[in-house]
Amino acid sequence: MSAARVVGLECLRCSALFEGAAIFTGCPRCRDRGVAASLSVKLDLSPLHGLTTDAFPATPRSLWRYRALMPVTAHPVSLGEGATPLVHLERLGRRLGFPRLYAKDESQNPTWSYKDRLCSVAVTHAVWRARRRRRAGR
Numbered sequence: 333m334s335a336a337r338v339v340g341l342e343c344l345r346c347s348a349l350f351e352g353a354a355i356f357t358g359c360p361r362c363r364d365r366g367v368a369a370s371l372s373v374k375l376d377l378s379p380l381h382g383l384t385t386d387a388f389p390a391t392p393r394s395l396w397r398y399r400a401l402m403p404v405t406a407h408p409v410s411l412g413e414g415a416t417p418l419v420h421l422e423r424l425g426r427r428l429g430f431p432r433l434y435a436k437d438e439s440q441n442p443t444w445s446y447k448d449r450l451c452s453v454a455v456t457h458a459v460w461r462a463r464r465r466r467r468a469g470r
């Protein structure tokens with residue numbers, strides 16, 4: 333199974349693309365114009381073309397089950413984030429006219445936050461980068 337590929341960091345405001353850059357302070361182009369703007373990881377998803385849910389293994393029961401979708405190849409740093417259940421909100425749904433209303437129970441994540449997923453991927457990537465730099469003697 334192929335993985336997504338990181339193209340670079342893209343500005344959410346001006347769409348500037350910074351390939352191969354490790355920028356942690358937002359878009360430098362927008363900052364020069366006096367505006368703070370966040371960057372988002374731009375991915376090449378073409379290696380995933382034709383991928384179906386059947387391609388994902390049953391385990392682990394965490395976000396790392398979908399590892400093939402992520403541009404991270406390192407061993408995951410994880411406390412079991414993700415795979416939180418959908419809870420049927422029957423009474424509220426009935427009152428609002430949405431009989432199939434569901435909510436994700438994010439309290440099942442280690443810190444009760446959907447952000448735990450992001451942190452697991454970010455820390456995994458940071459560990460991978462640090463090891464790579466150490467091996468290169470930098």
Ligand SMILES: [Zn+2]
Pocket residue numbers: 343344345346347348359360361362363369
């Ligand atoms: Zn920008």
